[in-house]
Amino acid sequence: MTRLLAVVERDLRRFVRNPIVILSSIVMPLLYLIILGSSFQGTLKNLPIAVVNMDNGPQSIRVMERLQALEAGPGYIKVSRESDQGKAVEGIKNGRYKGALILPHDFSRNILKGNRGEIGLFLDNTETIASETIRNVVTAGMSNIEVKFIPVRERNARAIVRYIELYKKVDYDQSLIPGIVIMAIFLGTLTTGAFNTVMDKFLGLDESYLLTPLSKRDIVLGLVISGVIITTTIAITVLFLGSFISGIHLWNILSPVALLSAIIIIILSILGLIGMMFVILGRANHPRIVGVLGGFLNVIFFFPSGAIYPTDSFPGWLKMFAKIDPETYSVHALKTILFKGENLTAIRGDLIFLTIFALITLTIATLTYKREL
Amino acid sequence: MFAIEVNELIKQYGTFSALKGVSFSINKGECFGLLGPNGAGKTTLIRILTTLLKSTSGKATMMGIEVGKDNTGVRKLIGVVPQAMTSDLDLTGLENMDIYARFYNMPKKDRKARIDDLLERVGLRDRRNDLVATYSGGMRRRLEIAKGLVHKPAILILDEPTIGLDPQSRHVVWDLLTNLRKEDTLTILLTTHYMEEAEFLCERIAIIDHGEIVAIDTLEGLKKVIPTKDIVEIVIKGTAGERLIEDIKSLPMVRSIIFADGKLRISVENGAQAIPLLLDKIETSGGKATSILLKQQTLEDVFIHFTGRPIREEEARKVNFLIGAGLPQKMGR
Ligand SMILES: Nc1ncnc2c1ncn2[C@@H]1O[C@H](COP(=O)(O)OP(=O)(O)OP(=O)(O)O)[C@@H](O)[C@H]1O
Ligand SMILES: [Mg+2]
Numbered sequence: 085m086t087r088l089l090a091v092v093e094r095d096l097r098r099f100v101r102n103p104i105v106i107l108s109s110i111v112m113p114l115l116y117l118i119i120l121g122s123s124f125q126g127t128l129k130n131l132p133i134a135v136v137n138m139d140n141g142p143q144s145i146r147v148m149e150r151l152q153a154l155e156a157g158p159g160y161i162k163v164s165r166e167s168d169q170g171k172a173v174e175g176i177k178n179g180r181y182k183g184a185l186i187l188p189h190d191f192s193r194n195i196l197k198g199n200r201g202e203i204g205l206f207l208d209n210t211e212t213i214a215s216e217t218i219r220n221v222v223t224a225g226m227s228n229i230e231v232k233f234i235p236v237r238e239r240n241a242r243a244i245v246r247y248i249e250l251y252k253k254v255d256y257d258q259s260l261i262p263g264i265v266i267m268a269i270f271l272g273t274l275t276t277g278a279f280n281t282v283m284d285k286f287l288g289l290d291e292s293y294l295l296t297p298l299s300k301r302d303i304v305l306g307l308v309i310s311g312v313i314i315t316t317t318i319a320i321t322v323l324f325l326g327s328f329i330s331g332i333h334l335w336n337i338l339s340p341v342a343l344l345s346a347i348i349i350i351i352l353s354i355l356g357l358i359g360m361m362f363v364i365l366g367r368a369n370h371p372r373i374v375g376v377l378g379g380f381l382n383v384i385f386f387f388p389s390g391a392i393y394p395t396d397s398f399p400g401w402l403k404m405f406a407k408i409d410p411e412t413y414s415v416h417a418l419k420t421i422l423f424k425g426e427n428l429t430a431i432r433g434d435l436i437f438l439t440i441f442a443l444i445t446l447t448i449a450t451l452t453y454k455r456e457l
Numbered sequence: 458m459f460a461i462e463v464n465e466l467i468k469q470y471g472t473f474s475a476l477k478g479v480s481f482s483i484n485k486g487e488c489f490g491l492l493g494p495n496g497a498g499k500t501t502l503i504r505i506l507t508t509l510l511k512s513t514s515g516k517a518t519m520m521g522i523e524v525g526k527d528n529t530g531v532r533k534l535i536g537v538v539p540q541a542m543t544s545d546l547d548l549t550g551l552e553n554m555d556i557y558a559r560f561y562n563m564p565k566k567d568r569k570a571r572i573d574d575l576l577e578r579v580g581l582r583d584r585r586n587d588l589v590a591t592y593s594g595g596m597r598r599r600l601e602i603a604k605g606l607v608h609k610p611a612i613l614i615l616d617e618p619t620i621g622l623d624p625q626s627r628h629v630v631w632d633l634l635t636n637l638r639k640e641d642t643l644t645i646l647l648t649t650h651y652m653e654e655a656e657f658l659c660e661r662i663a664i665i666d667h668g669e670i671v672a673i674d675t676l677e678g679l680k681k682v683i684p685t686k687d688i689v690e691i692v693i694k695g696t697a698g699e700r701l702i703e704d705i706k707s708l709p710m711v712r713s714i715i716f717a718d719g720k721l722r723i724s725v726e727n728g729a730q731a732i733p734l735l736l737d738k739i740e741t742s743g744g745k746a747t748s749i750l751l752k753q754q755t756l757e758d759v760f761i762h763f764t765g766r767p768i769r770e771e772e773a774r775k776v777n778f779l780i781g782a783g784l785p786q787k788m789g790r
Contacts (some may be wrong), residue, residue: 086559086562087560087562089559090556090559090560091560093556094545094548094556097547097548097552097702098545098547098548101547101588102547159720164584273690287542288541288542289542289544289545291539291541291543292539292543292544292557292604293557293560294508294509295507295508295509295532295535295537295539296561297529297532297533297534297558297560297561298561299529300561418513456508456509456510457504457509457510
């Protein structure tokens with residue numbers, strides 16, 4: 085026990101002598117929140133679209149009214165009229181429009197005859213998120229008013245409506261909070277735990293403690309404990325500061341039980357990620373490897389986790405990956421606790437996954453730790 | 458029982474043999490010096506003895522405990538001062554010592570007294586609360602030595618302990634080791650490049666080259682074997698007669714003598730002791746010495762005799778140009 089605590093203390097003391105690392109682990113996720121939160125907000129408002137009305141019948145006038153209402157109300161789109169389809173498509177090509185809506189000349193007639201009224205929608209596919217948003221906004225807008233006439237399938241419409249809600253500014257900011265907490269956790273686990281063994285190897289300091297009676301378990305567990313202490317502190321700071329920035333006063337709305345649940349999720353996530361870092365970086369002996377791998381791992385674990393984009397919209401293979409990505413479970417669990425006000429039973433599945441993940445990685449980490457030069 | 462017993466130790470790095478069957482034993486309380494040029498395998502040998510590396514084959518025991526069988530047992534027994542500096546720059550000298558002592562489960566009371574004493578002895582007590590990052594190279598090295606001693610090891614192993622120390626600090630370390638040996642039975646195994654160090658501290662010396670022990674004896678014993686002896690040059694007034702030269706030759710420690718340009722050039726076993734006897738002979742023959750020069754045998758001579766090369770011959774470490782030192786050691790080097 086004395087030995088283990090000495091390992092923990094050595095690591096903690098070294099870490100607090102590097103306050104700049106702690107500070108950036110807190111500030112970077114917060115900056116991420118601010119940048120991502122506001123940039124999505126920017127692109128998702130005032131998307132310019134062209135409308136070509138070749139029909140001018142009663143039904144097309146209702147569509148036009150609806151589009152104008154979307155423009156004046158939530159302001160997702162900015163409608164311009166074009167006289168013909170060629171000009172509208174040209175506008176998309178040169179970037180003036182992000183999309184074009186074509187009402188064919190038989191639009192009203194078809195609907196009156198009881199047939200399908202079809203609207204052509206051209207989208208700028210290079211701007212994935214913008215075009216996706218336009219499609220959703222337009223189809224949802226149409227379906228709300230003209231359910232009887234416009235043949236938008238119900239199922240789609242509902243899914244789309246949810247997207248629109250997600251992208252409302254305040255909601256989006258707040259929905260990022262679990263994600264940036266996880267990002268803080270990732271950064272914390274990347275710069276504690278296994279990273280210390282890499283640095284020690286690089287500087288040749290490992291020789292000193294490998295000479296002592298410290299066991300593998302003392303060394304690995306000691307570094308894990310100090311890593312958990314440091315990273316938990318960082319993650320909770322980011323949780324509260326991030327919420328504060330995006331306008332939630334967590335200390336008012338979070339019950340003690342919810343706070344405790346959040347801390348449990350955070351600690352379990354940290355244990356798993358620290359274990360994973362040990363498994364991946366355990367044999368590395370140059371900090372540059374950590375730099376390269378760290379950036380890569382952050383991206384591949386963070387983006388599929390549902391932290392910034394719902395996992396529902398992923399293609400099959402990415403969904404598969406999201407299923408084994410521990411950050412997916414951390415994000416889901418935190419969202420459930422923070423936003424849905426649920427208790428631990430609602431996130432039982434997440435907790436089980438995170439616990440098993442942590443146990444497996446920490447066991448492998450201890451077994452594979454190379455206790456010699 | 459020997460304090461350290463090494464039997465046919467072999468270490469291969471891939472196809473390269475760093476140790477090619479090394480055997481020796483060290484008595485309890487003995488100070489044993491290991492000398493060898495750069496790349497001879499000293500550090501490799503020490504790393505195997507201190508459980509940091511696995512040997513390819515062979516056996517080593519420390520106080521009867523077999524290395525590789527009960528490594529924890531060995532680790533509790535030995536104090537090691539590695540060749541590279543291993544103290545934490547982000548910690549103070551005192552923190553380094555204290556945490557290190559706790560790795561050995563030393564109780565708080567013992568720790569405090571022992572650390573105070575050691576820091577005092579290596580002259581770092583005043584600086585104990587400063588970060589090691591602010592220490593000079595020599596101070597950091599002295600801290601390493603104090604650290605290796607903190608848990609009162611029965612065997613102390615030092616890999617070039619005084620490298621980079623000024624002569625004064627070197628004497629501080631020598632005195633420290635000498636005093637510790639007076640107070641307790643302490644077995645010491647050290648590698649060094651310094652003749653005076655081996656002479657001052659060690660009872661026996663082994664010379665290792667290309668992973669093999671080429672000689673093992675007391676320093677005097679080693680010196681006796683080599684043909685280059687101490688050289689005494691004596692300038693005399695007038696010429697030296699046949700008589701005088703025969704007289705000097707008859708002295709037991711004299712190996713050879715040449716007279717040229719009014720200068721006697723005498724090769725002797727122990728120059729310092731021979732000088733008064735030589736002067737005696739010159740005086741009784743009626744001659745007069747005007748100047749004397751003693752060129753003592755150096756460790757360099759001993760070295761060159763046994764290894765065929767000077768003690769400091771740098772050998773570049775092979776690092777793969779593509780992956781550098783960035784991959785696991787086995788693949789990277
Ligand atoms: N990890 C390794 N892989 C391959 N070869 C190695 C490795 N470590 C050491 N060697 C080689 O083994 C030989 C012995 O090295 P060692 O460090 O034991 O020498 P040394 O006697 O301590 O030298 P020095 O006086 O320079 O400290 C050298 O030729 C060295 O290049
Ligand atoms: Mg060496």
